Amino acid sequence: MAQMNVSVPSPMKDWCEDQVRDGRFSTTSDYVRDLIRRDQDSRVGARTLQSMIDEGVESGKSSRTLDEIFAEARSRANALASDEG
Numbered sequence: 441m442a443q444m445n446v447s448v449p450s451p452m453k454d455w456c457e458d459q460v461r462d463g464r465f466s467t468t469s470d471y472v473r474d475l476i477r478r479d480q481d482s483r484v485g486a487r488t489l490q491s492m493i494d495e496g497v498e499s500g501k502s503s504r505t506l507d508e509i510f511a512e513a514r515s516r517a518n519a520l521a522s523d524e525g
Contacts, residue, residue, distance in 0.1 A: 446472070 456468040465471040
């Protein structure tokens, strides 16, 4: 595993150490790795969402009514909930 040294202000260092003391993480390195993973996941999610928005905008105006769109969304959500349960 690669090693990296990072300088942070004392309050941030104290915060990281508190996370370890509270039992949330075994080391400050574990905490920092978790933060980086969450940031990576967030950015991937944001890129995916932006791609979906762009696709929707490029597809043009829908011929369906708002009620039809909501009905389909509810139907999809119910189907997903049934599959998970």
